[in-house]
Amino acid sequence: MVDKKQVRRNIKQLQRIKTWQLVILLIFAGFISATFLRLNNIGMVERRSAVMSADGVGDNKATLNRLYDLQRYVTAHMNTEMGKGVYLESTYKRDVQTAYEAASQDTNPNGNIYKKVQAVCMPKFTHWSYAYLVCTTDELAKYPASADLISSVNLPQADTYLHVYISPLWSPDFAGWSVLVFVAILLMIIARLTSVIVLKMMLRHHYKSI
Numbered sequence: 001m002v003d004k005k006q007v008r009r010n011i012k013q014l015q016r017i018k019t020w021q022l023v024i025l026l027i028f029a030g031f032i033s034a035t036f037l038r039l040n041n042i043g044m045v046e047r048r049s050a051v052m053s054a055d056g057v058g059d060n061k062a063t064l065n066r067l068y069d070l071q072r073y074v075t076a077h078m079n080t081e082m083g084k085g086v087y088l089e090s091t092y093k094r095d096v097q098t099a100y101e102a103a104s105q106d107t108n109p110n111g112n113i114y115k116k117v118q119a120v121c122m123p124k125f126t127h128w129s130y131a132y133l134v135c136t137t138d139e140l141a142k143y144p145a146s147a148d149l150i151s152s153v154n155l156p157q158a159d160t161y162l163h164v165y166i167s168p169l170w171s172p173d174f175a176g177w178s179v180l181v182f183v184a185i186l187l188m189i190i191a192r193l194t195s196v197i198v199l200k201m202m203l204r205h206h207y208k209s210i
Helices: 002-014 019-057 060-074 089-104 113-124 130-140 146-152 174-205
Strands: none
Touching: 019 060, 019 089, 019 174, 089 113, 113 130
C-alpha cells in the first residue's frame, strides 16, 4: 500500500508543473535562440561584405585585416557557415593583370609578344575583365609556339584567393546558451511525459491486486 501511495504522490508532483506551461517556455526559448542564431549569421554576412568592399578598393592591408576579423568571428560563433566562402576576385584580377604587365616587360629578340597583345586588347576594354583575359589568350594563340607563350606567364593560382572558415557546432555565446536552454526545456517535457506514462502504467498493471 505504501508503494502505491508513493507512486500516486510522484504522479501528483509531476503534474504540478503543467505541460502547457513548459510548452510556452519552449516556444519562448526557441524564439530567443532563433533570434541570436540569426544575429550570428548577420554578423558573418557584414564581415564578409567588409572583406569584399576592401578587396574592391584594392587596399591589400585592409583586406587582410577584414579577413582576420571574419575568420575570428566565424570560428568563434555558431551558425556562421560561409557556404562557398569569400573569393577575392578583384585581387585576383589585379594580380593577373600584374603578371601580364610583368611579362610585357621581358625582352624578346623577335619582338615582345605580350606588348603587342596588350596593344590590341587594352583599347577594347576600360578595365580588367575575363573578356580581356580571353582577348589576350586569343591574341597569343596567333603567334608561333602559342602554348609556350601562354604557359610562360606566371599567373596566380585562382584557388588561393578563396577563403573558407569553419563555424563551430556550438559556441559559448548568447546563441549557444539559448540553444542549450531550449534543449533543456525540451528534454524536461519529454522526461515529464515519459515519467507520467510509466508511473501510470505501473499503477495500473503492478498494483491491481493491492
